[in-house]
Amino acid sequence: MAAAASRGLLVDVHTHVYLPRYVSFLRSRTAVPRVFSRSIPEGGTEERLLILDAEPSGGRPMGPQYYERDLKLKFMEKHGIDISIVSSANPWLDFLPATAAHQLANELNDDLETYCSTSANVRSSSLKQLYGFGLLPLVPEVTTTSLLETVRQISALPHLKGIIMGSRGLGKGLDDDALEPVWAALEKAGLVVFLHPHYGVDGKEWGDKENGHVLPLALGFPFETTIAVTRLILSGVLDRYPNLRMLLAHSGGALPQLSSRLASCIDHDPVVASRLKHDARFYLGKLYFDAVAYGSEELGFVSDVIGRADKFTQNGSSAGASAGAGVEQRRLGSRRMMFGTDHPFFPPLKETDKWKSVLENLEAIEGVYGWSEEDKAGVRGGNALALFGLQNA
Amino acid sequence: MAAAASRGLLVDVHTHVYLPRYVSFLRSRTAVPRVFSRSIPEGGTEERLLILDAEPSGGRPMGPQYYERDLKLKFMEKHGIDISIVSSANPWLDFLPATAAHQLANELNDDLETYCSTSANVRSSSLKQLYGFGLLPLVPEVTTTSLLETVRQISALPHLKGIIMGSRGLGKGLDDDALEPVWAALEKAGLVVFLHPHYGVDGKEWGDKENGHVLPLALGFPFETTIAVTRLILSGVLDRYPNLRMLLAHSGGALPQLSSRLASCIDHDPVVASRLKHDARFYLGKLYFDAVAYGSEELGFVSDVIGRADKFTQNGSSAGASAGAGVEQRRLGSRRMMFGTDHPFFPPLKETDKWKSVLENLEAIEGVYGWSEEDKAGVRGGNALALFGLQNA
Numbered sequence: 001m002a003a004a005a006s007r008g009l010l011v012d013v014h015t016h017v018y019l020p021r022y023v024s025f026l027r028s029r030t031a032v033p034r035v036f037s038r039s040i041p042e043g044g045t046e047e048r049l050l051i052l053d054a055e056p057s058g059g060r061p062m063g064p065q066y067y068e069r070d071l072k073l074k075f076m077e078k079h080g081i082d083i084s085i086v087s088s089a090n091p092w093l094d095f096l097p098a099t100a101a102h103q104l105a106n107e108l109n110d111d112l113e114t115y116c117s118t119s120a121n122v123r124s125s126s127l128k129q130l131y132g133f134g135l136l137p138l139v140p141e142v143t144t145t146s147l148l149e150t151v152r153q154i155s156a157l158p159h160l161k162g163i164i165m166g167s168r169g170l171g172k173g174l175d176d177d178a179l180e181p182v183w184a185a186l187e188k189a190g191l192v193v194f195l196h197p198h199y200g201v202d203g204k205e206w207g208d209k210e211n212g213h214v215l216p217l218a219l220g221f222p223f224e225t226t227i228a229v230t231r232l233i234l235s236g237v238l239d240r241y242p243n244l245r246m247l248l249a250h251s252g253g254a255l256p257q258l259s260s261r262l263a264s265c266i267d268h269d270p271v272v273a274s275r276l277k278h279d280a281r282f283y284l285g286k287l288y289f290d291a292v293a294y295g296s297e298e299l300g301f302v303s304d305v306i307g308r309a310d311k312f313t314q315n316g317s318s319a320g321a322s323a324g325a326g327v328e329q330r331r332l333g334s335r336r337m338m339f340g341t342d343h344p345f346f347p348p349l350k351e352t353d354k355w356k357s358v359l360e361n362l363e364a365i366e367g368v369y370g371w372s373e374e375d376k377a378g379v380r381g382g383n384a385l386a387l388f389g390l391q392n393a
Numbered sequence: 394m395a396a397a398a399s400r401g402l403l404v405d406v407h408t409h410v411y412l413p414r415y416v417s418f419l420r421s422r423t424a425v426p427r428v429f430s431r432s433i434p435e436g437g438t439e440e441r442l443l444i445l446d447a448e449p450s451g452g453r454p455m456g457p458q459y460y461e462r463d464l465k466l467k468f469m470e471k472h473g474i475d476i477s478i479v480s481s482a483n484p485w486l487d488f489l490p491a492t493a494a495h496q497l498a499n500e501l502n503d504d505l506e507t508y509c510s511t512s513a514n515v516r517s518s519s520l521k522q523l524y525g526f527g528l529l530p531l532v533p534e535v536t537t538t539s540l541l542e543t544v545r546q547i548s549a550l551p552h553l554k555g556i557i558m559g560s561r562g563l564g565k566g567l568d569d570d571a572l573e574p575v576w577a578a579l580e581k582a583g584l585v586v587f588l589h590p591h592y593g594v595d596g597k598e599w600g601d602k603e604n605g606h607v608l609p610l611a612l613g614f615p616f617e618t619t620i621a622v623t624r625l626i627l628s629g630v631l632d633r634y635p636n637l638r639m640l641l642a643h644s645g646g647a648l649p650q651l652s653s654r655l656a657s658c659i660d661h662d663p664v665v666a667s668r669l670k671h672d673a674r675f676y677l678g679k680l681y682f683d684a685v686a687y688g689s690e691e692l693g694f695v696s697d698v699i700g701r702a703d704k705f706t707q708n709g710s711s712a713g714a715s716a717g718a719g720v721e722q723r724r725l726g727s728r729r730m731m732f733g734t735d736h737p738f739f740p741p742l743k744e745t746d747k748w749k750s751v752l753e754n755l756e757a758i759e760g761v762y763g764w765s766e767e768d769k770a771g772v773r774g775g776n777a778l779a780l781f782g783l784q785n786a
Contacts, residue, residue: 173600202595205620207566211627212664218655219623222647223616227598230612234604250654254615254647260688260757261643262611264750268739271605281688295653295674297701301694308690326762346661357657364653369719 009082009122009381013194014249014290014340016089018049018066019111025104033091035062051091052216054203060213065344069115073129075343079358082122082381085388086112087133087164089345090198094139094168101137102146109134109154116159127390133164133194136182140171144181151185161388162192162247167199167228174228175235183237187244192288192387196249197224222253229255229287230262238286239277245387251293251337252284256305259284263312278313285309285333288387290340291379294360296367299337299379300330303368307333327370334375338384339365402475402515402774406587407642407683407733409482411442411459412504418497426484428455444484445609447596453606458737462508466522468736472751475515475774478781479505480526480557482738483591487532487561494530495539502527502547509552520783526557526587529575533564537574544578554781555585555640560592560621567621568628576630580637585681585780589642590617615646622648622680623655631679632670638780644686644730645677649698652677656705671706678702678726681780683733684772687753689760692730692772693723696764700726720763727768731777732758 018026026035026049033051038058040046049066050059065071066089076084088108093101112132119130134154136147154160163186169176174195186193200220225248232238248255255262263280266272284305291299307329339361346357365371365379385391411419419428419442426444431451433439442459443452458464459482469477481501486494505525512523527547529540547553556579562569567588579586593613618641625631641648648655656673659665677698684692700722732754739750758764758772778784 175600175602201598201616205594205617207568207624209568209624209628210664211624212662214627214655214658214662214665215620215623217662218651218658219616219620219647222651222654223594223612224598226647227608227612230608231600231602231604234607235602251650254612254619254650257644257647257650257686257691257694258611258615260686260691260753261615262607264687264739264753265607265611268742268750269605269607269610270742271603272607273742293650293653294657295698297694297697298650298653301650301690301697304690304694305688346657349661349663349666357661360653360657 008377009385010080011339011381011384012076012081012084012341012343013247013338013384014292015072015084015086015343016345017069017072017086017112017115018062018089019108019115020067021107021111022088022104023067033095051198065347069119069130072343073119075355076129079341079354081341083127083129083131083384083390085131085133085161085384086115087194087196088112088135090166090196092135092164092166092198093137094166094198096137096139098137098139098142098146101139101142102150105135105137105150106153109150109157109160113157113159128159130159131388131390132160133162133192134160136163136165138165138169142170144178147182148185151182151189151191154191155189161390162194162245164194164196167195167197167224173231175231175237180240183241183244187241190245190389193244193246194249195225195228195246197221197228197253200224201227222250225249225253226255226258229253233276233280233283234266234272236276238283242286245288246286247288247290247338247387249290249292251291251298251302252287252289256284256289256302259305280312281305282309282312285336288336288338291337291365292340292342292361294357294364296364296369299364300368300370303330303333303337303371305333306336307331330368330370331372331375334368334371334379335383337379338387339380401770402778403473404732404774404777405469405474405477405734405736406640406731406777407685408465408477408479408736409738410462410465410479410505410508411455411482412501412508413460414500414504415481415497416460426488444591458740462512462523465736466512468748469522472734472747474734476520476522476524476777476783478524478526478554478777479508480587480589481505481528483559483589485528485557485559485591486530487559487591489530489532491530491532491535491539494532494535495543498528498530498543499546502543502550502553506550506552521552523552524781524783525553526555526585527553529556529558531558531562535563537571540575541578544575544582544584547584548582554783555587555638557587557589560588560590560617566624568624568630573633576634576637580634583638583782586637586639587642588618588621588639590614590621590646593617594620615643618642618646619648619651622646626669626673626676627659627665629669631676635679638681640681640683640731640780642683642685644684644691644695645680645682649677649682649695652698673705674698675702675705678729681729681731684730684758685733685735685754687750687757689757689762692757693761693763696723696726696730696761698726699729700724723761723763724765724768727761727764727772728776730772731780732773
C-alpha cells in the first residue's frame with residue numbers, strides 16, 4: 001500500500017466486542033458479571049449487562065451491537081472507519097479460576113482471530129478491516145507457564161497484534177514482581193499492551209446522589225488507569241523493559257495532567273527519590289495514548305507531555321526542563337496518539353445518523369491547535385498502522 | 394497602589410499554617426490526627442505529624458516551619474513572595490464534635506486574623522504581607538446557625554478573605570443539600586472558597602509496594618479534589634450560585650483533563666443528561682485554579698480549558714465547540730490562575746538556598762507557551778490581588 005493512501009485511513013484502536021462465546025458464558029452465570037433478561041415497560045424483554053457488583057441503574061442494556069460482527073462493520077462503514085483493532089470488553093477473565101481462564105482465553109483468542117481474518121480487505125490492499133487484541137489469563141494463581149503459553153498462542157495468530165489488559169494483574173496490580181516474565185515475553189513478542197480500566201475506584205467516593213454511571217465512568221475509569229500506570233512506572237517496569245509497547249485507554253486518564261506533580265512528589269520523597277532511572281515525565285514519552293478524550297485541548301495537551309518527555313532523561317533533571325513548550329514539541333508528541341471510539345459504548349441517547357461520541361473524537365483531532373494536517377492524519381490512522389506493523393501487510 | 398507596581402507583586406495563594414493553638418491541641422491527642430515525639434537514630438527526639446489513619450512512613454517530621462510565623466516570613470523573603478494568603482492545613486476540624494469544632498473554628502479564625510493583621514506592610518503600600526482563609530466548623534451534626542454565624546465572623550475579620558474547605562462537607566460531601574445555606578452565605582459575603590483535599594481515595598488502590606507518600610499525594614489528593622468539584626457541578630450548585638468564587642487546589646487536580654470526558658458522559662447518561670444548565674466544561678470557566686502543577690504544559694492546558702469555557706454555555710453545545718483552541722483562549726484562561734507554593738510541604742530533601750518545589754512552580758509559569766509577560770505577571774500576583782480585593786486596600 002502506498003504511503004499516500006495509507007495516510008488517509010481511519011483506524012479505530014479502542015473498540016470492543018463481547019465475543020458470542022463470552023456472551024453465552026455470561027448468560028449462563030447468576031453472579032456478576034452476567035447477562036440477564038428483564039421485562040421492560042414497553043412490553044417484551046431486554047437483555048442487560050451487569051459487570052460490577054455495585055453498578056448503578058441495574059447495569060446497562062446489552063443489544064446485538066455488543067456481539068454481532070456485522071453491526072461492528074456497519075458502524076465502521078457509517079463513520080468512515082477503515083480498520084478496527086478490536087479488543088474484548090471488560091471484565092475479561094478476571095473473575096475466573098486459573099484453569100477456566102486459561103481455557104477461555106485460548107478459545108476467545110482463536111475466536112477473535114477468525115473474527116478478524118475473515119473480514120474483507122481494505123481498499124484493495126492486503127490489509128484487513130479487523131485486527132485484534134488477545135486475552136491473557138491474568139487471574140490469581142495462574143501459572144507463569146500458562147501465561148507464557150498464551151503469549152505464544154497470540155503471537156502465532158496473525159491478526160492479533162497485542163493484548164488487552166486490566167489493572168489487577170494476578171490480583172496484586174501491575175507492579176507485582178510475578179509479572180516480570182510476562183513483561184519480558186510481551187516485549188520480546190512485540191505485542192502491544194492495551195491497558196484498560198474496569199474497576200474504577202471505591203464506590204463510596206461517589207456519595208449518595210443519583211448520578212447514573214457518570215462518576216465511575218468519567219472519573220473512576222481514568223483514575224484506575226492512572227493509578228495502574230503510575231504503579232508500573234514506580235516499580236521500574238518501564239526501566240527494565242524499555243521496548244515494551246503500552247497503549248493507554250482514554251488518553252492516559254489523568255496521568256498527563258498529574259505527571260509533573262508525580263515527578264515532584266517522587267523527587268521530594270526519600271523512599272523513592274533515587275529509585276528510577278529517569279524523571280517520571282520521561283516515561284510518558286515511552287507510552288502510547290488513544291485519542292479518546294472528547295476535546296481538542298485535551299488531545300493537544302497529551303501530545304505536549306509526550307513531546308516533552310525526552311527533556312526528562314535521567315533522574316534529577318533541572319526544574320526548568322519543562323519550560324518553553326511549543327508547537328514543535330506538540331507535533332512530535334502527536335505521533336504516539338491514535339483515534340478510538342470506545343464502541344459499542346457511548347451510543348447516542350436518541351437515534352442519530354452518526355454517533356456524537358465518535359464525531360466528538362474526530363472533531364477533537366481536527367481542532368488541535370498546532371497539529372499539521374499530516375499530524376492529524378497520523379492520529380487518525382497512520383500512527384496506528386505504524387504501531388501495529390500494518391504498513392506493509 | 395499604582396497598577397504598575399501591583400503587577401510586580403508575587404502572591405502565594407496556596408500556603409498553609411498549623412496555628413500554635415491547633416498544634417497544641419494535636420499534641421494533646423492520642424488518636425489521629427496528632428503530633429507526637431519519637432527518638433531518632435541520630436539521638437534526641439523529633440516531632441511527627443500523623444494526619445491519616447493509614448499514613449505511610451509513620452507520618453512526617455513536623456518542624457517549626459509548620460507553625461512559626463517568622464519562618465513563613467523568612468520563606469517568603471527568600472523566594473521573593475510579597476503576599477501570602479495563608480490557610481490552615483488539613484485535616485482542619487473534620488474530626489471534632491460539632492460544639493468543639495465551632496469553638497475552635499472561631500478561636501483559630503481570630504488567631505489567624507491576628508497572625509495577618511500584625512504583619513508588615515508591603516512596599517510602603519497599605520497591603521499587608523499576610524492574609525488568610527478562615528475555617529468553618531464543617532462536621533456532621535453542626536447546625537446551620539453555627540455555620541452561618543462563623544461565616545459572619547470571618548466576614549467581619551478584615552484580613553480573612555475566604556475559607557478553606559475540605560471535601561467532606563457535613564460528612565456527605567459537597568453535594569449535600571444541607572450545605573445550600575452555606576453556599577448562599579459564602580456567595581453573598583464574597584468569600585473565596587479554597588477547596589483542598591485531605592483524604593485522597595481508598596488506600597487499597599495503592600497496592601502493597603512501598604512508595605512512600607507518592608501515590609496518595611501525587612494521585613490521591615488531586616483525585617479527591619476532582620471528585621468533590623465534579624459532584625458539586627453535578628448537584629447544580631454552580632448553577633444556583635453562579636457568583637460563588639471557588640479556588641481549586643493543585644490546579645483542579647484531574648478535572649481539566651477529564652472535563653470533556655465528563656461532559657460526554659453526562660451527555661450520554663439518561664439520568665443526568667438534562668439536569669444542568671450548561672455543558673460541564675462551562676463551569677470550569679467559573680472556577681479559579683492555583684498554579685501548583687509543577688509544569689508549564691500543565692499550566693498552559695489548565696488555562697486552555699478555562700479559556701474555552703464560554704463556548705459551552707447552554708446544555709447540548711455542538712461537538713465542535715472545542716475545536717480551534719489557540720493562544721488567545723489560553724491567554725484569557727490565565728486570568729483565573731494564581732501562583733502557590735504549598736509551603737511548608739514539599740521541602741527540599743537536601744539543604745538548598747531556595748526550595749525546588751517553589752522554583753518549579755515559578756519556572757512553570759515563566760515557560761508557558763502563549764502567555765504574554767502580562768499574563769505571567771497576572772498569574773504570579775495580579776490575578777490574586779483582583780480575586781481577593783487587594784488592589785485598593
